[in-house]
Amino acid sequence: MSETQYELNVGLEVHVELATASKMFCRCKTKFGDPPNTNVCPVCMGLPGALPVANEEAVRLGVMAALALNCRVNLSSRFDRKNYFYPDLPKAYQISQFEEPLAVSGYVELASGKRIRIRRLHLEEDAGKSMHAGDDITTASYSLLDYNRSGVPLAEIVSEPDISSPEEAREYLEKMQRTLRFAGVSDVKMEEGSMRVDCNVSVRRKGEAQMGVPVELKNLSSFRAVTRALAYEYDRQSRLIEQGKRIARETRHWDEDKGVTVSLRAKESSQDYRYFPDPDLPRLELDEAFIESVQRAMPRLPNQVVDFYVNVLGLPKYDAEVLTVDPNLVKFFDRCVELGGEPKPVSNWLMGDIMAYMNAKGLSYDTIPVTPENLVAMLGLIKDGVISGKIAKDVLIKMFETGKAPGDIVKEEGLEQVSDDASLSVIVDSVIAANPEVVAQFKAGKDKVLGFLVGQVMKASKGRANPAKVNIMLREKILS
């Protein structure tokens, strides 16, 4: 089978929980991780007679997300009931937007310049959480329900089937995640479920006009799962076409451990959801002034930050991309530059030792234990020759652990670089005395061995000697 004969077409449905304090249609708390069934009321429990009251902030964040993703916001949209029977949905319908979504026609631009079009962005409410009780998932005879999540506001973002490789899918998701995080509309954490992804995948022979049969993939709990599942489906579907077999229109479940997708059920058609306008909710009418006010309040988005770092601060594109992984990291970096830190050294320390430390400790960037003031002060100490870059690495760890200023740490621990001639001279003399053979080689013209001697001096001084000075002094002492 020639792989290149087939083309992959993927559309993604992304659900993100909007970062409101209360739910979409009632004022129950949305807090993640609260004890089961403590944030519920007659509305989100679907009790008879309860009426939904829409959350202004959810609408504002939905508009913010739409604008951040280059969508056109509809000034008038509507809520519909999506009917299905499942225990995590106590009303037996989900309030969503079907016919007239909040926003349409956006896009996410990939590094290649290719635009993945967004068909629509709409508001809806989340379902509760169900767990299967019993021996295991296949023999469980009943389910346990927690309705804390029932009614949490969601934005569903549906792309056109423009994605043509697992890598493009990943980039699209990463770009979207960063953008929404910078816009402040959602936590967008896959691991906590505040960002969820479903894929619609089809494969066709290259050059064929008609799209292949769409297969829906579920249970994709990480970006890695998305790329693996897509690669698997591409393989499976192109093999079926090769064998002249029919591809079923169905929903498949990604099995992370086995690395395969398994058939779950035939895909429902939208007709089965029997959508109709929710009679409890009049039209959502917005005006231009409101949209403009949201646009004005838009924080800087990753693309703009990258542009600024590259074109104004002169950072390499790579650095700019790495730093924009998190808005708090960007804030930290900006503050360092404001304080007079040189962009490239600051970026080097952030991308190197600081990120390594943060990752190793599993810390999040909203609480970096080192302050921008202290990092800039440390860079100053290096520049002024008070400490070497090598010693600075140890100082930084101490800064992380104690929160102290680098100057104080250097003083307390006696880490200043040794530059005074008298102290250096003693160490240099002892190294020369201890290595007569190497010294002889250097005298005979083997210039390279000097590096070894410098290294010995650095070692003897525990890294505190000023290497430039050591170099000069060794030469003088041996050759004079």
Place this chain on the structure above:
Amino acid sequence: MKIDVKHVADLARLKLSEDEMRRLEKDLESILLRMERLKALDVEGVEPTFGAGDVQRLVLDQDRPAPGLPREEVLKLAPSSEGPYVSVPREGTPGDAPQGSE
């Protein structure tokens, strides 16, 4: 118009006997007939309405959390519960929920 009662029952997760299905098919057909009559009305130039109230524009509430129901009360409303959870007979296969559910 013919109604596929079996399909509708499946969507509603209802198990019906042949007898019930025949009866419901008749009921549903008479409801549809009424709708057909409404369809015959001339509504040329009449704006569609989706709600019964006078409010034409969705009123938005401030995002201020308020306490809901105490858990004991919530669990009392459910036919059965276990610990802090509502418990229900298991439905379909794992993850067998339509879009939006998990």
